[in-house]
Every structure is written in C-alpha cells, then in structure tokens.
Amino acid sequence: MGTKQVSGLSAAEQADLSRADSLAREIFSDVANKWAFLIIETLGDGVLRFSELRQQVGGISHKMLTQNLRMLERNGLVERTVYPTVPPKVEYRLTEPGQGLRATVDTMCAWTHKYITDIESARQAFDS
Amino acid sequence: MGTKQVSGLSAAEQADLSRADSLAREIFSDVANKWAFLIIETLGDGVLRFSELRQQVGGISHKMLTQNLRMLERNGLVERTVYPTVPPKVEYRLTEPGQGLRATVDTMCAWTHKYITDIESARQAFDS
DNA sequence: CCGTATCCTTCATGATACTG
DNA sequence: CAGTATCATGAAGGATACGG
Numbered sequence: 001m002g003t004k005q006v007s008g009l010s011a012a013e014q015a016d017l018s019r020a021d022s023l024a025r026e027i028f029s030d031v032a033n034k035w036a037f038l039i040i041e042t043l044g045d046g047v048l049r050f051s052e053l054r055q056q057v058g059g060i061s062h063k064m065l066t067q068n069l070r071m072l073e074r075n076g077l078v079e080r081t082v083y084p085t086v087p088p089k090v091e092y093r094l095t096e097p098g099q100g101l102r103a104t105v106d107t108m109c110a111w112t113h114k115y116i117t118d119i120e121s122a123r124q125a126f127d128s
Numbered sequence: 129m130g131t132k133q134v135s136g137l138s139a140a141e142q143a144d145l146s147r148a149d150s151l152a153r154e155i156f157s158d159v160a161n162k163w164a165f166l167i168i169e170t171l172g173d174g175v176l177r178f179s180e181l182r183q184q185v186g187g188i189s190h191k192m193l194t195q196n197l198r199m200l201e202r203n204g205l206v207e208r209t210v211y212p213t214v215p216p217k218v219e220y221r222l223t224e225p226g227q228g229l230r231a232t233v234d235t236m237c238a239w240t241h242k243y244i245t246d247i248e249s250a251r252q253a254f255d256s
Numbered sequence: 257c258c259g260t261a262t263c264c265t266t267c268a269t270g271a272t273a274c275t276g
Numbered sequence: 277c278a279g280t281a282t283c284a285t286g287a288a289g290g291a292t293a294c295g296g
Contacts, residue, residue: 025166033161049257063290064290066259088296090258097247108160111229123203126204191269192269215277273282275279
C-alpha cells in the first residue's frame with residue numbers, strides 16, 4: 001500500500017493506482033481503530049441489538065457506538081435492521097465483507113494472545 | 129476478548145483473566161490505529177531510517193511518527209538502533225512480535241484489496 | 257429503545273523552534 | 277539527522293436532554 005512508483009504502466013493506470021491507494025488509505029483510517037475492531041469482534045457471526053452490543057463491547061459511550069456503527073454501515077461492513085415497533089428494536093450483524101475483516105481482527109486477537117507476555121515485559125523494560 | 133464472565137474458575141483465575149483482558153485491550157488501543165499499521169506495513173522486513181520512513185509512509189508529521197515509533201518500541205514491536213555519528217543516524221526494524229503483527233496487517237491489506245470496490249459502492253449508496 | 261443534537265471538556269495533532 | 281518541547285487550534289469524546 002505504499003505510494004511507490006510502478007514502472008511499465010500508463011499514466012491512466014498510474015492514476016488509477018493512486019486513486020485506489022488513496023481510497024485504501026481512507027478505508028484504513030476508518031476501520032483501523034480500536035472501537036471498530038472491538039465492535040466487529042463482538043458482533044462475530046451473531047446478531048445483536050444496540051444496547052446488547054454496547055454492553056458486550058464494554059466501556060464504549062452511546063455516542064461512540066453510534067458513530068462507529070454508522071461508519072461501518074457506510075462502508076458496507078455492518079447491516080442494520082430496524083423493526084418499527086414501540087419501543088423500536090434495531091439489530092446489527094456483519095455483512096460478508098464485514099466477516100472478511102473479522103477474520104483479520106481474529107488473527108490480531110490471536111497475535112495479542114501469543115505475544116502478550118513478551119509485550120508486557122517489553123513495556124516494563126522500556127518504562128525503566 | 130469480551131469482558132464476559134466465565135464460570136468454573138476461581139476468583140484469582142477470574143482476576144487473572146480480567147487483568148489479561150484489560151492488558152489486551154490496552155494493546156488494542158495502542159496498536160489498532162492507522163499510523164501504527166501504516167508504519168508496520170512500510171517497515172516490512174526491511175530497515176529504514178527515520179526520514180526514509182517518514183517519506184515512505186507519506187502524509188505523517190514528524191511528531192506523529194516519533195510518537196508512534198516510541199509506542200511501538202515500548203511494546204517491543206520495533207527495534208531502534210542509534211549510530212552515534214555526526215549527524216546521527218537511527219534505524220528502525222520490526223522485531224519478531226512486530227513481524228507477527230505485520231502478518232495481520234498484511235491480511236488487512238489483502239482484505240482491502242479484495243473488497244475495495246464493494247466498499248466504494250456501499251459508500252456511494254449510503255451517501256445518497 | 258434508539259438516534260440525534262447540543263454543549264463542554266479534554267486530548268490529539270500540526271507548526272515551529274531549539275538541542276545534541 | 278533525529279529528538280524534544282512549546283504553543284495554538286481543531287477534533288474527539290463524554291454527558292445530557294429531547295424526539296421518533
């Protein structure tokens with residue numbers, strides 16, 4: 001994903017590359033954040049209501065959850081279903097692209113688990 | 129990584145779990161951010177100086193790069209080598225845990241590539 | 257129950273300048 | 277060249293209240 005020059009391509013192809021690259025960067029900016037990852041991990045392959053999600057993610061404010069869900073919905077990673085009942089009921093689930101990203105988040109969780117003690121000692125060493 | 133209760137464990141084990149959990153969350157907060165990912169991806173399996181890194185990441189300020197490198201170093205993901213020459217020369221490379229995380233970032237890059245058109249059209253649909 | 261809007265506070269970020 | 281410190285500004289985030 002660097003902005004390196006690639007030879008053997010026409011100017012138009014170069015332009016396409018950098019357009020795709022800047023879009024990719026935008027997606028990174030959106031998605032590569034703590035709350036998005038935690039939401040995706042929490043949703044898993046299940047279906048959760050707003051309040052359930054908020055409770056299970058833990059430590060996220062009403063506002064942050066709304067913002068991140070809108071962002072994920074906008075990128076087509078989360079599907080939002082509204083039941084026009086009283087009181088309202090809204091369900092969230094991952095779409096197929098969302099599930100794809102979930103696989104990535106899963107590998108990061110596994111990575112965390114694998115290296116958590118290394119990281120902890122690296123921190124202690126650094127902080128002294 | 130949720131904060132769910134797990135039965136069949138002693139209080140001490142529960143405490144260990146939640147300690148590990150909160151540490152894992154801290155690591156997530158540190159590492160799951162745009163700049164960290166871009167830096168890790170840019171470093172790859174190579175060795176780069178501060179200024180090279182800054183140039184190749186692109187669009188990152190001096191300060192942000194320093195901050196993120198310190199954070200990554202603190203977590204033991206990046207190794208920093210200082211050559212006491214004049215002018216100074218500092219090289220950065222990924223450690224083994226850092227390489228492990230790089231694998232995750234790579235899968236995210238692949239994911240972005242795979243779904244980039246879906247995401248783009250989802251956005252256009254949403255924004256109208 | 258869920259979403260949005262508002263206000264207010266805190267933090268993150270960029271620009272700049274200075275040091276080793 | 278690389279790092280740190282300072283300052284100023286804008287954005288992020290929390291609390292609250294109201295509307296559908």
